[in-house]
Each structure stands twice: as structure tokens, then as C-alpha cells.
Amino acid sequence: MSPLHDFTTWEPLLRVLRDGNERAAAGHQVAGQISRGAWSVPVRRRSPKPGRASQVEDMRDEFDAVQRVQDALTATGIDGVSFTAAIAPSGTAVLRLLGPSPAVESGVGSPHPGSLLLVEGAFPEPWRRLPDPVPGAAPAPTADLGLLERELRERIPRAIGATDEEIATAEKRLGVALPDELKVLYRVTRASRQDHGDDHAAAEREYDAVGCELFSLDDLYVADVASRPCLWRFAAKEAVVTPPDAAVQGLVGSPGWIAFGDNGGGDRLAVDLTPGPGGHIGQIIILSHEENIGAGLVADSLTELVLRGPRQDRRRRADGPPLVAHVNVRAVPGVEAAAHPGLEVLSIGVWEDEPLSLAPVVGLPRLRTLAAYPGTLADPLEISRLTGLEYLQLCPEDWRVLLDAEAVPRTLLAASVEPRHDADLLPVVDLANEILALWNRPPIIRTRVEGDLGPIGGERG
Template sequence: MPSIHDFATWEPLLRLVQASNAERLAEPGGYVTGQIGHGSWSVPVRRPHPLPGRAAQVEDMQDEFDAVERVQRALTADDADNVSFMMETAPDGKTVLHLFDAGPAVEPGFGSPYLGALILVEGAVPEPWRRLPEPVPGAVPGPSADPALLERTLRERIPDAVGATEAEIAETEARLGVVLPDELKALYRVTRARWEDWADDHEAAERVVNTVGFELFSLDGLYIADAQSRPCPWQFAAMEAVVTPPGAAVQGLVGSPGWIAFGDNGGGDRIAVDLTPGPRGRTGQIIILSHEENIGAGLVADSLTGLVMNGRKQGRHAPRGDQPPVVARVNIRSLPSVQAAAHAGLEALSIGVWEGEPLSLAPVVGLPRLRTLSAYPGTLADPLEIAELTGLEYLDLGPEEWRVLLDAGAVPRSLSAAAIEVQGDRHPLPIVALANELLALWDRPPITRTILEGQLDTAQP
């Protein structure tokens, strides 16, 4: 099998990149970058335009697909997930390829060697992913909950279904580490929802879907929809916050040990039983977790019986009222100043595109819950004010702002993760070097670079 560190592995792709970027590579110091993983890639290859009236065909891009697949096979052979690269080439075809291995302390970036978050503390996750549900004394099942009625109704509607035995239900409880609620037991006593039980009868499977109102997981497919089941990169997760209004039926969590996922709406959204409801919720209510959101869930029905008997409601979230936002964004379209964002409950502050004078962080110094700061390059009047934000766990800054903090020895030691905000066309090597300086402060594994050299035949396409 080819290795990712063999120049020959890359040669077909490099020829395509060279042909697509001849002018840029010919400039003094010219380079191009890209990234390849098992399921996706971003490479600077110019794709042909389809003929008028004809959609693009696979064969139009077959050379690119074949060249990328060659690299992907090498990733598999080397047991690697992805690789970022920078290519430089001379007019005579001499080519230098820089391969970047981010290692275990860096999350993947998005296209090119520019990096995702640097994980400064091994295993660290953002605060919302550490949050457990609040107890709700006095929570009771919904008025429509009726396990006996549910089981009777299901048997009438899907009489030929194969149900789970008590031993199988007990095995599932042991696997999950929870006792299944009575309504869920009643459901699976009627149908295990295993494909083999339907003997390839699509109509039988469809009857189950129509009866319960969604695609039902088999008993073996049940899982606890806790925070770990809903992973999210730091750069997005750090800007989330757990908010549960007093009138909420569902707690605004990432996940909960009391959320038992047992179905799907057919579009990737999970259906779950909620055993840790919000202040106005019901124990055993049915909720939906959107695949397009990183946090929170919507209420579908106050019980599984109610869902089967009456159908589902739109998954709705409780309004947050007039409280100031715990996640605030200051930019030309949102809040007009840092002062406008400042309040005691502020957890995450993002300073984005800004056309005025650089901003001071003085209004947010001393706020007890501020844990995230993200600031576009050039938006801060004095980056050293960051040293006064003693509770930060995540910091996202431009290269120049990081340079100020590093030179002053003022990088906050409270950080669990960090990111380098790269805007525009920046050479990757200084960015990688800066990232390694930050990683070294926490004694974390550095980003490594391997240099491959070879000759491309300029006469070939």
C-alpha cells in the first residue's frame, strides 16, 4: 500500500493542482494549500464547466477523484484521518510539498492547513457539554400517559409484530444503565423493530412507522442522548450556552443521562423519552433533538401514549423572554458595543466584523461567568486587557493579538482550548509555528511538518 509520505502518492494530484494554479505558483513565494480526509476534501483544482444545458458528470472530474482517492488510500494505509498540505513549485517542475500532521491536540480545520481549535487540556470540552440536568422536584408523568392503553392500541394496529421478551428488555436496561420507562417497555413488548422480524416486508415496516409516527429504532439501537452523543467542534460549541427559562418544558441542555433516544423523524432528528424534564415539563415526555442544532430539544408530546394516540406537535422551544443574551455578538449588524453586551450573566462574547475604532474589553472585566471570547483580528484596542479576564476557558484571536499576549507572557492560564482566527490569505508556516508556541505552553503534542521533494514533468497535464 502507498504511504502518505511518498511523493509518488501525491504526484497525480500535484499535476492537477499545478495545471490549475500555474500563475500563482510561478509568483515569488507562491504556494497553494489543501486538505484531504476520508469523507471529504478541499483541493485547489479547477473543475471543467459542463456544456450548456448539461449538468456536471462524474467523468468530468474523474481525474480529480482518482488522484484524491490515491491519497485517501494512503491515509488508510497509514492509519491517519486527514492530511493538510502546502505546495510550492518552480518553473522547471521541482516541487516541494509540505505535509502537516495536526496530531491529537488539534481539531480539524475547514479547508487548507489553517487549524481548528487547539485543545490545551487533554479531554477538555466546553462548559455546556459538562452541564448536567437540574433536578425538578415534583415532576410527574403527563396526563395522557397510559402504558396499558398504549400496549393495547399498538397490538390492535400492528397485530403481526414481533415483540421483545422481558429478558431482552432487561439486557437493554443493563446495557444503557437505566430502567426503561413503562411506556417504552410497552412499546417494545409489541415490536422489537428489527428488520429481520419483518422478513424484508417493507409494508410491515411502514405500518410500524405509521403507527408510532416516526422511524423506530430496534431495541438494540436505543442509546442515551447525553452530551457525549452530540459532539461539536470547540469553535462552535464554545459559543453555545445552556438556558432553561422558568416556563420551559424541556431543559436547554446539550444532552442528558435521562434522554433515551429511540427513533428518528426520517430527516436525522432524534426522538427521545425525557426523564429529566424542564420546570414545566412531564416525566416521560417525548422530545426531538434537531440535527441542525448543537444544543436543546423541542417538545413533541407529553407522553408516548399521547404521541401514538394523538400525533405529534411541532417540536417547540420555550421563549427565552426579555433576559439579556448570555451569548452576545458585537459587530456591524448586531450589538453596537462591548458595553451593550456586558451583564452579569454573559458567558460568551464574539466580536466580529467592525468598522469603527478598536474596542476596549473594560466593560466585561470582572464578569463572573464570561468563559468565551472570540475577536476578529484588529478589533481590540489593547489585547493585554485579556489578561484581566480570569475565567476564560476558550479564546479565539488573530495572529497579531496572540503575538502580543505571547510576547508579554500574558496568555490566560485558565484556557482549556484556543483558536487562531485567520482572515485573508496568510502563509501557513507562521500560523503553524504560532500554534506550536501555544501548545508548548501546556506541554501538548506539536503540529509536525514533513517535507517531500520531487520533480513534476511540466509537459504533462
């Protein structure tokens, strides 16, 4: 038996649930989710003593019980699992484990299934976008190889530089030739920690010399779309926008973005070999770790970065109606107001007026994502008239209408069932499996595990 399906693995957590959740103690079903690095279980945690913050010891029982399950996940090679638990007053416990499925992404802080991957290997449209060619793009006038080398050698005179062979090896690994300014930088310093020896201030001098935490040659990487993974539920709601005079293309990633450093806060600096219409080849851009898409310009060249330091992240906002529209009580006031030929993403949130018709967006050539909050659609069957949808996020009730009418759009690459937070997990899983079956995708596995905790106050030792 897999340790994940052994009742003794879950017994400590079930006891924690019974002790820390009134519904569980009363015999009602509760649900949670545990992954190797995080968990969400419905337990009321003890309040700390007055005058001090919560500490690990205040939650030791929960931590230890979760760790037992996480160890079982690791042992079985599974990233995470959702569960429901029903504990009778007599102590009889029924646990239902849900997952995994290679066709379902992880949920976000919820036991409910994440996005359903209906077409294996498919990516959202922004993650399929390649850079546009920019004829006539050239290096910035500030790029000066001689000046760059002299300045770097003066600032870090004892640095050990890379050989031509080491640079060639890095280029072969990356599959792209390093731009001349980046070669100059690594011929001055290969930024290897092993070279620093006992000189603990060496890395700091390199930071001051260049304006960022340098990667070694072995750690250089191409910041393409694969380096910026994102769950479908977020990625499908992004859009690539590059204004006509933008210095940087508004991409997720590019085969011409060579990441060479970090600003010390998790944002990556890269040399840009595929600039926007208003940019320069070899300009320095920054990729925020808090964003899924796009980059900002911080210097027109590596020479400028070294001599003047990074400028404030500069981005050009696009004119015209947005490609991503949020219809809700505080933003766009209706579907008709959101409709225009370039619309790619329509997200309908909390809405206090009458339910909305999708008629204004029928026939829009680029609409690929629709997300609708429960109760906001006047007629869910209007979705069948949206012929280019790739991603659809609906509540269970709206999915039920489409399934019963055999009207689920077959253009979908991924989908999401978004129930209310207190919805019963098991029917949601059944609905998700029904959708997956339309594409012959692997279902979410349901495993029943039973055991006995004994009555409250009389637990076994």
C-alpha cells in the first residue's frame, strides 16, 4: 500500500481536524489541500498568549501532522493532494483523496481543482508569442567596448576573467552568441564565487562595479517563455502589448533576452537582443519577479548601466482600448462597454445589476478568454457563439448548462471550474472529470481511505 493511502499517515491530521474544527467534530465533511511545500487545512489555530506573536510551538500538532502527509507525498512522487474528511462522533473516519491527474494544475490555496488542461502541451496565447522583427534596430550610441573594459578593470582590478574557451562553452550551452558588451564584462570577471576565496567583499565590489548581482557564466540563461512559468488561470488573462514606439517588446520572454544578473530583490537583468520599435540591440531590461509578462528598460547599453547605474524602470503604456477588460462594479460598466475588435480577455467579476448578455462580444476576432463570476451571465449558452475561446472559467451551475446542452466550446485548450468558496468539493471534482472526459483526458483519481479514531476523549494511545 502506498504510504499516502495508509490511514495511519492521515490519523494525526484527522485528530487535529476533529480538535480544531467544530464542523468536523460534529460529523460534517470538511476539505483541505496539502502539497510538498504548502497546505490549507480548516483548523482553528490557538490564539497566542497576550503580548506575543504566534510561534511554531503554538501549532506544533498541525505542523507535525501535515509533515507526515508531506513525507508520504515525497515518498510516492506526488506534488500534492486534496482531501475530504468526515468523522463520525463514534470516531469512524472516511477520507477521500482526490488526485493527482496530469491533466489538472494545482489549485491556489484551495482544495478545489486547478485549471483543467484539455490539450496536452498547450500554452496560453501570450506564452506562444515570439518577438516581432524590428528592421534597422542597432546598438545604442552609448555602447563603447573600450570604455566599458577600462571602467570595469579600474573598479575590480583583481577580478579573474573568463577565457575565450569558457565564453564559447557558455554560448554553446545557451544556443546564442553573447553580445560584445557581455563578452567584455565576462573577460574582466567571470563572477565565480570560487574565485573570491576568502575575499568576502569581492561580490559586493562586483555589484558596485556593474550595478547588479552578477551571474557566473554557468548561471547565464535565456529568459524565454519557459523561464517564466505561470498557471493557466493567470496566464490566460494576460495579453502581449507592444506600443509602436516602445523600447521593449511586451513579451513573456524572448530567445533574445539573456539574463545575467539580479537586482538583489529577485528581479532579473537581461541583455535584450530583440528590442521593441523604439529600442536598441543590447539594451538592458529588468524582469520583475512580481509580474508574469513584460519587462522594463533600465539602460540603453551595458556601458551606460556601468557608468550611470540603472534608470527607473521605463515602460510605454499602450493607447486605445485595453485588450484585457474587467467588467465589475468598480471597473468597466458592462460587456458592451468592453467590446472592441482587439479584445482578447473578458473577465466578469462581482456584478450587482441584472445578469449580462454576451451578445456584444459575439464575433470578436481575438476574444480567447472568458471568466465569469457566479450569477453574472444571463444565458450561459451564449458562450457557444464565442468561436475562438481557448480558456473558459465558470461556476459549476454555468458549466452544467453547457454540458447538458452539449455546448461546451471544443476550441478550448484549458478550463476552470470556479465554485463558491464553501461549495462541496466532491461534486466539483465530478464535474471537472466530466469536462476532462470530453477531451479524453486523465480524470482526477478518487481514493477512499477509512479508519477509526475512537470516540472523543477516548483516543487510542
